Amino acid sequence: MGPRAVTERARALALEAAGPLGRRHPALLGLGLATLVFLAAPLAVVVPISFSAAKYLTFPPPGWSLQWYARYFGSREWMSATVRSFEVALLTTLTATSVGTAAALALRRPFRGRSLAQLVILAPMVVPVIIVAIGVYGLYAKLRMVGTLHGLVLAHTVLALPFVVVVVSATLSGFDQTLELAAQNLGANRWNTFRHVTLPLIRPGLVSGALLAFVTSFDEVVVAIFVSGTQAATLPKQMWDGIRTEIDPTVAAVSTLLIGVTTAVICISAVVRLRAGADGS
Amino acid sequence: MRWASELLLVPALAWLGVFFVYPIGRLFYASLFTPAFSLDSYARLGRSPIYLTVFVNTFEISVTVMLIALLLGYPLAFLLATAGRRASGLMLVAIVLPLWTSVLVRTYAWMVLLGRRGLVNEGLQTLGLTDAPLPLLYNRLGVTIGMVHVLLPFMVLPIYSVMKGIDVDLLKAAQNLGANRRQAFLRVYVPLSLSGLATGCLVVFVSALGFFVTPALLGGRGDTMIAMLIDVQVSQLLDWGLGAALAVVLFAVTAAILFGVQRLTGAERLWVRVP
Amino acid sequence: MSSIDRRYVLKMGVLTAASAATSAGGPWIARAQSKQLVVCSWGGAYQEAQRKTMFQPFEKETGIKIVEASPTDYGKLKAMVQSGNVEWDLVDVGDLNVVAGAKDNLLEPLDYQQIDTKGVFPQVVHKYGIGTIYYSTVLAFSTKKYPKGDHPKTWAQFWDVAKFPGPRTMRNNPLDNLEFALLADDVPMDKVYPLDVERAFRVMDRIKPHVNVWWTTGAQPAQLLADGEVELATSWNGRIFAIQKQGAKAGLEWNQGKLQWDSWVIPRGSKNRDGAMKFIAWSTQPKPQAAIANEIPYGPVNQKAFEFIGAQAARDMPTAPDNAKRQVMVDPVWWGEHRNVLVERWNAWLLK
Numbered sequence: 001m002g003p004r005a006v007t008e009r010a011r012a013l014a015l016e017a018a019g020p021l022g023r024r025h026p027a028l029l030g031l032g033l034a035t036l037v038f039l040a041a042p043l044a045v046v047v048p049i050s051f052s053a054a055k056y057l058t059f060p061p062p063g064w065s066l067q068w069y070a071r072y073f074g075s076r077e078w079m080s081a082t083v084r085s086f087e088v089a090l091l092t093t094l095t096a097t098s099v100g101t102a103a104a105l106a107l108r109r110p111f112r113g114r115s116l117a118q119l120v121i122l123a124p125m126v127v128p129v130i131i132v133a134i135g136v137y138g139l140y141a142k143l144r145m146v147g148t149l150h151g152l153v154l155a156h157t158v159l160a161l162p163f164v165v166v167v168v169s170a171t172l173s174g175f176d177q178t179l180e181l182a183a184q185n186l187g188a189n190r191w192n193t194f195r196h197v198t199l200p201l202i203r204p205g206l207v208s209g210a211l212l213a214f215v216t217s218f219d220e221v222v223v224a225i226f227v228s229g230t231q232a233a234t235l236p237k238q239m240w241d242g243i244r245t246e247i248d249p250t251v252a253a254v255s256t257l258l259i260g261v262t263t264a265v266i267c268i269s270a271v272v273r274l275r276a277g278a279d280g281s
Numbered sequence: 282m283r284w285a286s287e288l289l290l291v292p293a294l295a296w297l298g299v300f301f302v303y304p305i306g307r308l309f310y311a312s313l314f315t316p317a318f319s320l321d322s323y324a325r326l327g328r329s330p331i332y333l334t335v336f337v338n339t340f341e342i343s344v345t346v347m348l349i350a351l352l353l354g355y356p357l358a359f360l361l362a363t364a365g366r367r368a369s370g371l372m373l374v375a376i377v378l379p380l381w382t383s384v385l386v387r388t389y390a391w392m393v394l395l396g397r398r399g400l401v402n403e404g405l406q407t408l409g410l411t412d413a414p415l416p417l418l419y420n421r422l423g424v425t426i427g428m429v430h431v432l433l434p435f436m437v438l439p440i441y442s443v444m445k446g447i448d449v450d451l452l453k454a455a456q457n458l459g460a461n462r463r464q465a466f467l468r469v470y471v472p473l474s475l476s477g478l479a480t481g482c483l484v485v486f487v488s489a490l491g492f493f494v495t496p497a498l499l500g501g502r503g504d505t506m507i508a509m510l511i512d513v514q515v516s517q518l519l520d521w522g523l524g525a526a527l528a529v530v531l532f533a534v535t536a537a538i539l540f541g542v543q544r545l546t547g548a549e550r551l552w553v554r555v556p
Numbered sequence: 557m558s559s560i561d562r563r564y565v566l567k568m569g570v571l572t573a574a575s576a577a578t579s580a581g582g583p584w585i586a587r588a589q590s591k592q593l594v595v596c597s598w599g600g601a602y603q604e605a606q607r608k609t610m611f612q613p614f615e616k617e618t619g620i621k622i623v624e625a626s627p628t629d630y631g632k633l634k635a636m637v638q639s640g641n642v643e644w645d646l647v648d649v650g651d652l653n654v655v656a657g658a659k660d661n662l663l664e665p666l667d668y669q670q671i672d673t674k675g676v677f678p679q680v681v682h683k684y685g686i687g688t689i690y691y692s693t694v695l696a697f698s699t700k701k702y703p704k705g706d707h708p709k710t711w712a713q714f715w716d717v718a719k720f721p722g723p724r725t726m727r728n729n730p731l732d733n734l735e736f737a738l739l740a741d742d743v744p745m746d747k748v749y750p751l752d753v754e755r756a757f758r759v760m761d762r763i764k765p766h767v768n769v770w771w772t773t774g775a776q777p778a779q780l781l782a783d784g785e786v787e788l789a790t791s792w793n794g795r796i797f798a799i800q801k802q803g804a805k806a807g808l809e810w811n812q813g814k815l816q817w818d819s820w821v822i823p824r825g826s827k828n829r830d831g832a833m834k835f836i837a838w839s840t841q842p843k844p845q846a847a848i849a850n851e852i853p854y855g856p857v858n859q860k861a862f863e864f865i866g867a868q869a870a871r872d873m874p875t876a877p878d879n880a881k882r883q884v885m886v887d888p889v890w891w892g893e894h895r896n897v898l899v900e901r902w903n904a905w906l907l908k
Contacts, residue, residue, distance in 0.1 A: 024360065032360040035353045039433060040375045042390035043382060045400060049393060055802035056782055059399055077624055095296075103293035106286050117290055120297055126484075126539060127305070128491020130508040131528045134515050135304030138311065138525075141639040158301045161293060190285070219383035222493050222508075226516070230594055230625040230643045239385050243392070243498065245599025245627050247775045247782070247799065252393075255386040262381045266374075331907050397723075398784045416723075418785070419769045502728075502770055502906045513903070517631030519638070 043259055050252035057249050068253035078254070081238035085218055087149060088234060092156040092217035097210045099157070100164030105198075107165070108172055125162040129222040132158065137226040147229025155223050160213035167212060171205025204276035211269050215262065305532065308525040315522035322526035332510070332527070339506045342421070342496070343489035346428045347436075350485050353429070354436035355478065361437070362444035380434040388495045391427045392418065395499075423499040431495060432488055436481035443477025476546065483542050487535050507531050592621040593831040597648040598818075599626035600775035601798030601852060606648075609847035610839050617838075620831050627773055630656065633823055637662045642825040646832040650731070654685035654819045655892025664822040664829055671837045675860035685819035686836060689848065690855030692874035692883060693732040694813040696791040698781050700805040707788075709811050711740035714788060715759070717766050722787035725780050726763070728770035730902040731891065732790055732814065733760060735884055739812050749887040753898065757905060770906065781806040793874055794852040810879045816886035817857065849873065 050068055052061030072078050103121060107114060124132060136155045137146065145151035175198070183197045184190075199206075221236035228237050235254065242251045312322050326332045361372050379387060394400050397414035405411045417423055447470060455465040493508035500506075507527060514524030595611065597603045603626055611622045625644060630653050636642045649657070657663040663684040673681050680687025695714055697707040701722060708714045714724075714736070726733060735748050737759035743752075768786055771777050777791035782804035796808045820839075822832045838844065845856035846864030855875030856862070862870065870876055874883070 024363075028356055028360065031353070032357050035357045035433070036372060036375045038353070038430065039379050042387060042394055042430065043379060045394055046386065046390045056799060056804060057393070057779060058783055058804075059393060059396070059403075099292045099296060102289040106289035109286065111287055117294065120302070121293055124297070124301055126487060126535065128488075128508060128531055128535060130491055130493050130511050131305060131308070131532050132301065134511060134524060134528060135308050136300065137515070138307055138521070139300075139304045141635075141641055144641055146639075146641045147643055154296075154300050158297060161297065165293070215381050219381075219385075221383065221385050229641070230596075230623065233625075236383060236385050239389075240494070241599065241626060243385070243389055244773045245603075245775050247600060247779045251389060255383075255389055258383055258386050259378075262383075263378065266377060266381060329904065331904050334907050396783055396785055414784075416768065501768070505907060516635065517629065518900075519631060519635055 046252050046255045046259065049249050050256040052249050052252070054249075056247045057252075068248065068250045071248070071250045072253050072257075075250075077233075078235075078238060078250070081233045081235045084149070084228075084232055085235040088152045088156060088232075089214050089218040091149075091153045092160055093210050093214045095153065095157045096160035096164050096213040096217075097206065100161050100209060100213070101168050101202075101206060103161070104165050104168035104172055105194075107169060108177075121165050122162050124158050125166075129159070133223040133226045136223060140227055146227060147231040149232055152224065152228055152232055152234070155227055156217040156220055159220060159223070160216040163212045163216055164209035167209040168202065168205050171202045171208075175201055204272050207272045208269055211265050215265055218261070219258070308528050308532075310525075311521050312525035312529050322522040323530075325523060326526055326530065335505050335507055335510050336530075338504060339490060342424060342428065342504065342506060343486050345425055346432060346489045347482055347486045349425065349429050350433050350436040351478070351482060354433055354481060355440060358437045358440035358444055358477070361441050362447075376434050376437055379430070380438075384431055384494050387431055388427055388498050391423065391430065391499060395423050395426065418499060419501040421500070421504055423501075424496045424504045427495045427499045428489055428492060432485045435484045435488065439480035439484065440474060440477040443480075444474050447473045479542065479546055483539070487538060490535060491531060591619075592623055593645050593828050593835060594623045594625060594643060595646045595648075595835070596625040596628050596644040598628055598774050600773070601778075601795055602774060602792075602854070605794075605798075605848055605852040605854075609851050610844055613844070613847075614835055614838055618834065620834070622835075633657070634660060634662055637823050637825055640825065642823050642827065644823055645826040645828040646835060647821050647823060648688055648818050649685070649821050651680075651687075651817050651819055651886060651888035652731075652891035652895060654682050654821055655888055656895060657821055658682075658684045659892065662824055664824050664826060664832075666822070666836065667833050670833050671840060673840070675842065675858045676840060677857055677859065680817050680819065680857050682819065685821040686840060687857035688818045688820050688839070690815065690817045690857065690873075690875045692793045692810070692813040692815050692879075693727075693790055694793050694796075695809040695811075696777060696781060696789040696796045697807055697809070698784070698787045698805060699807045700784070701787040702807070707807065707809065709809050711736045711812055712742065715740040715763050717763075720788065723768040723785065724763070724766055724788045725769040725771050725777050725786040726767050726790050727777075728772050728906065730898040731895070734898075735814055735886075736790065736812070737763075739884070745812070745884050748884055749890055751890065751894075753894075753901075757901075760905070764906075778804070778806065794854045797853050797872065810874075811882045813874070813879075813883040814886055815874055815880060815883040816888070 048061060049057070049059065051064045051066065052058070052068070053063030053065035054061055103117075107118060107121075132155070136158075140146045140148075140151050179197055179201070180193050183193045188196070219236060220234075221240055224234045224237040225240055228234050233241075235258075239251055239254055242254075313320070315322060357372075357376075361369050361376075364372065395417035396402070397416070397418075399417075401417060402411075402414040405415070406413075417426070451469055451473070452465045455469045456462070460468070491508055492506060493512065496504050496506045497509050497512075508531070511524050511527045511531070514520045514527060518524075597606055603624065607624065611624065614620070615622050628647055628649055630649065633644065633647060633649075633653075636644065654663070665683050666686060671686065673686070677687065695708060695711070701707075708716070708720050713720060734751050734753065734756040737756040738748055738752065739745065740763075741755060741759045743755075769776070769780060771780070771789075774792050774795050777786075777789040778795040778799040780786045781789055781791075781796075782799050782802075791808070793808055793813070796806050799806055820832075820836050822829060822836075826832060840858055842856075842858050842860040843864060845858045845861035848854065849856045849861060849865050850869050853869065853872040853874070855873045856865070865873075871878070873879065
């Protein structure tokens with residue numbers, strides 16, 4: 001083989017190895033990397049600010065200190081807002097996951113009006129939150145439910161429900177229904193079938209949905225601004241006020257903690273997913 | 282007992298009926314009955330130039346954000362879809378972590394970054410690219426950057442989702458038939474990814490229309506968006522007729538766009554995989 | 557019952573029980589409220605000073621728990637009272653809002669049997685509100701940019717973007733702007749009221765393009781000056797002092813400032829009217845008045861407090877004779893009547 005033929009063969013082999021899409025163009029890689037940095041970097045910035053030794057927000061921080069965390073943990077308002085956020089998020093997770101799973105189960109098989117039902121259930125995900133917020137606020141003002149814990153939970157469940165339904169539905173679509181039929185043929189009733197056959201197999205999806213519901217409620221800010229009032233202020237509502245009325249970086253400390261919580265939730269979700277994958281379902 | 286499984290829908294539908302459909306219905310009502318029936322609230326929307334300006338602002342910002350998100354998101358989705366297991370796992374973390382982080386935290390981070398003495402300006406000046414701080418905050422640029430950051434994952438994930446399903450053999454086939462790599466990409470791969478692209482654009486645009494927190498904190502006086510106006514009407518001026526009318530208009534525009542696109546491109550559009 | 561019905565009932569039962577459990581907190585919350593007082597103020601350094609010198613000592617002395625809220629918002633107050641969802645028991649509002657609030661029937665009348673007004677300036681005593689502190693809106697500047705006292709000293713100079721270029725911040729409200737616009741246009745200080753609104757807006761048109769940020773909360777102008785986002789500002793005097801104390805490079809100019817006051821009001825339908833009255837009576841006494849004046853340079857409304865205020869602090873006060881004589885005193889009655897119309901006009905003007 002002459003040298004020309006060799007180089008051509010080499011090039012063909014390289015192309016073969018790289019796949020039909022070929023090597024990535026360096027510009028493409030550069031853009032992708034820049035975009036990833038754009039996505040992740042802002043979160044990184046907040047962390048050092050929270051340890052700033054200055055008395056007001058200034059960048060870069062002149063020194064390091066835990067004063068803002070001390071401020072956060074020592075403040076009655078911040079602590080009660082944190083507790084309130086957890087309360088609301090946990091209750092919302094409970095309600096959204098149970099109601100949403102039930103709905104996802106019902107939407108498995110086609111029936112008349114299924115599309116309409118799907119539309120209504122998905123709607124809170126696409127309707128702008130401000131509309132839901134003022135609608136609910138108007139209703140709550142009339143019913144004297146502004147600033148109540150249950151009011152927040154009821155509203156947040158509306159927002160979390162579509163997410164649970166989507167995730168659980170996705171899990172159910174990969175689920176072999178003949179297993180259920182088999183169980184029933186062997187004499188199990190619907191509830192036992194659900195409990196012992198369906199539930200264990202869709203549990204990873206359920207957990208994902210529950211985590212999504214938790215995060216949706218915990219981070220929710222617009223509805224909270226209108227509906228949580230003073231007595232039931234959630235952490236995002238407190239942060240919204242804090243960003244606008246305070247000059248110190250306590251908000252940065254809270255943000256860092258929230259980023260930590262989010263990371264933890266994602267890790268749990270990933271672990272659950274991996275374990276489910278490992279069990280080979 | 283087949284109807285029994287449909288009964289499982291009742292809690293969800295009842296919940297949404299009372300705490301979603303009914304409140305929005307009340308808004309429709311409030312916009313038309315103040316307290317007697319009148320179209321005055323809507324008429325006022327048309328009369329004053331403020332509202333038109335705000336609608337135009339909102340539309341402009343949303344379109345800009347959608348286009349930038351597309352320009353950044355499509356290549357990233359492509360890299361994600363075609364990367365190895367390890368690399369794509371890492372990339373997904375970088376995309377999903379901001380997605381799950383509170384919008385308030387992310388917007389606050391940009392407030393810190395974009396200031397005249399913030400990291401971005403200091404960086405640009407150190408690199409010698411500028412010699413005075415650029416105004417990056419409290420203006421259209423700041424709002425756009427912040428909103429692109431928040432909405433980018435919503436562009437990347439649907440596109441990625443569709444791209445993952447594209448059969449790479451099709452490209453091989455195209456190349457075997459004589460196309461070069463660029464032609465194969467442009468004429469086979471891109472059209473196949475269009476449904477993901479459409480979903481991403483749709484979700485980003487519609488979300489941007491209703492944004493509240495980011496423009497309120499990062500924008501200047503010329504960047505007022507509809508949601509901020511609704512807030513002012515309802516919580517400060519207590520003009521429920523007008524506030525509700527604005528909300529109804531926003532709702533109608535959102536619904537029209539969603540239904541329009543759905544009709545044109547087929548159903549199940551929004552049933553996107555959530556990570 | 558079939559198994560499906562049982563499951564459905566079980567689910568419904570759990571949901572009902574859960575919501576019942578959470579709403580059962582209702583009566584307990586209500587009972588707790590009688591022992592607690594929800595106070596809304598302006599946030600930031602001012603509310604911190606209030607917390608340190610008033611809220612915490614009051615709580616210690618009387619056992620009434622104070623729950624804080626912020627920022628004050630007249631619209632929110634109105635919404636609360638009109639819808640019957642009154643969450644604030646005591647609110648710190650601007651002077652004009654006593655007049656406006658009385659007109660809109662949103663406030664409880666104060667019980668002057670309980671509240672001792674001996675020594676309190678009569679100007680701030682009103683049927684529906686009583687003064688909390690005197691404060692000024694002043695011209696503030698970055699001492700990094702103007703270290704040698706070469707900052708603008710009049711509003712005409714603030715408006716002079718040729719001689720004093722640089723980013724500015726002003727308040728997003730006609731309240732702390734229109735008087736300054738007229739002063740910038742050489743209207744004499746004693747002829748400012750009643751405001752010539754048309755003229756004021758024309759003058760505001762000239763400065764509008766040069767204002768980078770329109771601030772909405774008290775903390776903002778101080779923060780913006782501190783981190784170099786702006787070089788000139790309008791601001792409430794105490795906030796500048798507070799940030800100076802933290803080491804930021806900011807300064808203020810008393811000349812042509814606007815002297816005004818805040819008042820305590822009680823929303824109609826407040827859940828703890830008695831607690832609110834008690835607090836007002838307590839905080840109007842000379843000692844607490846002096847305590848907050850020593851903490852942040854806002855003038856006391858009780859003359860007797862001056863016995864307990866240090867000489868240096870007295871000099872920094874908006875009401876100190878040297879400072880007061882260079883300022884314009886606000887006319888809350890005029891504002892109480894015209895504010896609503898002007899806010900609408902301002903919002904439209906700002907968007908253009």
